[in-house]
Amino acid sequence: MSLAAGILACPARAHANDREWQAKAVAKYPSLGVQGSELNQRFLELHNQRRKSDPGFFLNPQWPLILADELAATPLPSSTKVPSESPPQPSKTTAPPDPSRDTRANPTATKTAPASANPAPTPPNRTKPQPTPQAAKPPESPFPVSLVAIGAAVVGIVVLVSAMKAVRRRKHRARLIAEAHQFLESARRDRALQPVPARILLKPGETAFYSAPSILYETRAVRHYQSGSVGFRVAKGIYVGGSKGRSISSQEWSQIDAGTLTITNKRLIFDGGGADRTVALNKVLSAESRMDGVEVSAESRQKSMVFAAENPLILATVIHICCQIPDPLNLSETQLQITFTE
16 A cells, blocks of 8 residues: 555545645655555554644645654654574684784784684664554544434434324323213213203203303414515626515414303303304304314304314214204104214
């Protein structure tokens, strides 16, 4: 692996000037371009550290040579020296003295130092251990692991809350259906709807069969402002494609009043604190139960009304029986075919 491969393995993108200075660094320090060499590994480690501590350092295109000079100025860590066995040296015998070299006979002769019996040891062979090639590290994720864990935890909490709400809704619906079945079975067994006391004044021949606290909801027009767009500029002070903001009206359910809802054999009466509603049963077009109330449509009204009830199924059942049967006190000849779906 060349220096280019070792350096370019870093996350930074090298430009043409970076590659030129990388080549100069390799030319000055050849071992820098050898994969797995000690200088190459130290260069990569210093490069990663400098990326984290001083990213602006790499704006200088000469950074490869500057890093290499810093490493060269730093002493290498000491490595284990493995001495090699020296080959046996042949023994040297002492030659007989040469009269011609006798300094006494020839004072001008140069004195020769006697040969040492123990020769100088051969310096050991310092073999540099080859570094073990390291496997390439996987690229780091751009997002911290903590953020990923937090995101997964938030998604799990949202899913758990949604599941718990769905379970509560199913249990609430099952309870309402069970209570409605008990009410209907009681009416079949007694062959009549049981009268209840009412807070309002009833007309002659009028009997109340339902009276409970309720809340009246009706649709009201609500205006929302929709912002416009500027468009794009074609000249100074001239824009094309822009649009102005506008006000949009939509119908939304709004709470009108709280009071008491009473169902008799002739009328539907809502007695509120500030708003009252009275509808003759022969004018009722539909009564559909919802999770929180009953939506009633009548001929005399353009908008539907929603009446909140503790058990909307029982309220809708009473309205249907009082609208279809002349005398709810006598159900002996009437078969109540009412079903409640999950």
